[in-house]
Amino acid sequence: MSARLEAEQLYKVFGRRPDQAVERLRRGADREELRADGTTAAVIDASFTVDPGQIFVVMGLSGSGKSTLLRMLNGLLEPTAGHVRFDGQDLTALSARELREVRAHKISMVFQHFALFPHRSVLDNAAYGLAVQGVPRAERERRAGEALALCGLAGWEKSWPDELSGGMQQRVGLARALATDADLLLMDESFSALDPLIRRDMQDQLLQLQRTLKKTIVFITHDLNEAMRLGDRIAVMRDGRIVQTGTAEDILVRPADDYVASFTKDVDRSRVLTASAVMDTDLRGDEADCGCESGCETATPDTPFTELCAISARLSHPVIVLDDDRRLVGVVPTRRLVGFLGDGEVPAHA
Known part of the structure; x- marks a missing residue:
């Protein structure tokens, strides 16, 4: 099975002379050395693959580089070095117009803070991506309605976002991503703003949808229990680098270093191990x-x-x-x- 998504030696450096900073990193410089010169290395030499239908979770503490990495996957941030390939196409080689086409039709994103339009109904919010694509109104409303139903929001189509709970608003955001029928979903801490019980309900919803739709998903989180519950494979980031990639069992039983071991010590192993x-x-x-x-x-x-x-x-x-x-x-x-x-x-x- 060929990978649907491939990240190859991705770097993202902010500040002066980023290309020179990448060369210094390749020669062994660390983040602190660059920071002393006014340069921030957000992502350093990140490589991974995601197979079709897989949930790939990237987890790490705040500042580890995980959200920056996600934004390079759909071109919202241009890598300083490295390549992103989606279905064999090198996204880093595309023009701005071509990237917009890819984001409109093939890659959808679900944000942490819902990003709903308060002046649009639930149905119009769910149909927004289809409107960007130029889909006729009747067709986009039909598809948006189907996506809302999949997310448990049938009957709420005419409501306004401020009439919905936080969990329901996030379901609208998920429905908007699903309505475009994109092959790849990027989810940036999409459940972290929710209360614990609602958050678990959303995790259940995502897993249920995945059993039916089999989307390829990259999910960002700082919550290890969430990563273990959702991820077919997990990448652990620290200081801009991926320090371990593997299944939940791999990371729990065979941590790559003391940092990963300390990160996983409080995980409920009974929910993960087989x-x-x-x-x-x-x-x-x-x-x-x-x-x-x-x-x-x-x-x-x-x-x-x-x-x-x-x-x-x-x-x-x-x-x-x-x-x-x-x-x-x-x-x-x-x-x-x-x-x-x-x-x-x-x-x-x-």
């Missing part, structure tokens, strides 16, 4: 012979951690993990489950 992350794969060969007269419960590599704990509680021996062909691929002793609920560091033969 049997594949916690099982012992150093097998002797006799683990499948549990001594039970009748078949006992087993797990698969994809069995969620919470379900694995429930199975373990019902057994007097380690949980056996079998693949799709019923071959033994690992075992999970109770001590490993307890260890992973703690700091995640468990002896290989616990």
Whole structure:
């Protein structure tokens, strides 16, 4: 499967002589050295790929460069160096007019602060991207209505934005992005301004929509639990650099450095991990012979951690993990489950 979106060695430098600053960064200079000269390196040598239908989450603390990175993906900010390719097309080589065409038809953005027009109805707000495309009114209202219905806002088409709650306003913003049928959605901390319960509802809504629409999504957040819940793959940024890219399990179980490990220490591991992350794969060969007269419960590599704990509680021996062909691929002793609920560091033969 070829990548839908590719970022290759992206740099964004603000200030004097940015090209020279990039060369200094490539030779090993750090952010602080550049800042002393009045130059800010917002993004440094960022590379990643996003496959079709994948939710790719970029997370990091404030000032890590994640929002700057997002804005380079659709040309709102021009990279100082590097390339962005979408479906094989180099967006960094396009003219301003060509970029506007791409943003109008292929890439939609959902902002943190809703960005709704207060003088337009909910339906007209959802249809705004289609109006920019020049879609006839009847067609854009039909498509906007369908997008609103997908986002749970059927019946609110004639309302005004100030009549809606914050969560509902953000649903209008999401519907506006979906109505254009863009292939790529860029979401910049889209749920961070919402109350916790509404935020979780919006996460549920996005995951439900994704199961149906299978969009390619780049989602920016500073909330690790949100990243772990939404992301098929996650990139962790620090000081303008991507320090680790991987699945939620990769980042929890195999952090790239102390910074990532400290970032993940308070995550609820039971909501993220599966049997594949916690099982012992150093097998002797006799683990499948549990001594039970009748078949006992087993797990698969994809069995969620919470379900694995429930199975373990019902057994007097380690949980056996079998693949799709019923071959033994690992075992999970109770001590490993307890260890992973703690700091995640468990002896290989616990």
